[in-house]
Amino acid sequence: MPTHHHDVIVVGGGAIGLAAAVAAARRGLGVLVLEQFALLHERGSSSGAERQWRLQYSQEDLARLTVAALPMWAELEEAAGRRLVHRTGSLWFGDTTTATNEGQVTAAVDVLDRVGLPYEWLSARQIEDRYRFAGLPSSYEGFIQPDGGMVDVRATLWVLHEQARALGVEFRDHTRVHELEPDDDGVTVHTGHDRHRAGHVVVTAGAFTGPLLEPLGVRFDVELYEMTTTYFRALDPGFDYPTWFAFQPPTEDDTNLFYGFGRLPWAAGDLVRVSPDFEVGEFHDAYEAGYTANPVHLSRTAEYVAAHLPSLDPTPVRPGSCLIALPKDPDRQFYFGRPPGAERVVVHGAGWAFKYVPLLGRACVDLVVDGRTEHDLSRFAF
């Protein structure tokens, strides 16, 4: 079996793998990206059109990390020749004491104060009047943070892929990595047909990371979900929503959390996404994902829209799902670093990480080249 040599092999051509490939090529390294499906496919976590961009977090380091990612997004926007982060505002509201995997309203406000970021505190009535919500419990409160908004997923993937190609990054799609064999000098990467050798491997395999790390004796302690996503038709062309997240106490059956967007600023159309953030229906093998919307979650979302979003037609349009791995420890957000005993392997995996794409790609390569990164990501280590 022939062995192919590279400075760095990136396992996984999702958003963060592409960002890592660009960062490595920029530092003069010869890079190969191995992707198990077609390039820019829709079966990973970087699928769909939009992601929320927000600066508010219950944990100060994550808020500061988002701020640190901003200039990197600006660079990417310059390369793309178009806006990728659209500041339509980010509205958080609901039961302010409910703690969730997404955070908590009052804790996030404390962090906004500490970091010195602007927001406006709002009552339920103000949220209803200004943002056309209806039927909110009068005890609900929240805030609008004007710099939040949404990220254009497809354009981000496209520009990263273009940049990587222009920098000479090699791609092999439909090539699944089955095993990583690290030693003192590098890593042997086994695919079905081939054997590759690299000085370092960056694993950005999203929800599929576990099976790659397990043989190395490393635990990727996550829960896997298929999150239902769907759109609704906006009824009033003169009105648009900011991105929003509703914090509510859980029901017996689900986490009772919903979030949504306005219209896509980069595309004509009247569809806006509203989705449930239900961490229920955990499964254990990412390869068993069905990629369909959960009908119960879909009807719960339609009910939420009918009850609280009178400017939308409550009939779901284009339902789908997105695969996500979330760390079992909700304070952790994601895994990042070199697994113990595998010094030539760098991993990023799990979490709500699209907003950090350029930063995490670069940080992976900082670890490869410099052995350290300027961002304090130590609490996300293995």
Ligand SMILES: Cc1cc2nc3c(=O)[nH]c(=O)nc-3n(C[C@H](O)[C@H](O)[C@H](O)COP(=O)(O)OP(=O)(O)OC[C@H]3O[C@@H](n4cnc5c(N)ncnc54)[C@H](O)[C@@H]3O)c2cc1C
């Ligand atoms: C419904 C939903 C909503 C979200 N909302 C937000 C949000 O609002 N804000 C936010 O910041 N983030 C959000 N996220 C999270 C964000 O989308 C992800 O963090 C990000 O897309 C992860 O990118 P990635 O490159 O790590 O993973 P992926 O895009 O999954 O890429 C991993 C790639 O690795 C490949 N791969 C895996 N194993 C192998 C192997 N063995 N061999 C070869 N290739 C392999 C996969 O095929 C895949 O292409 C959301 C995610 C979902 C699902």
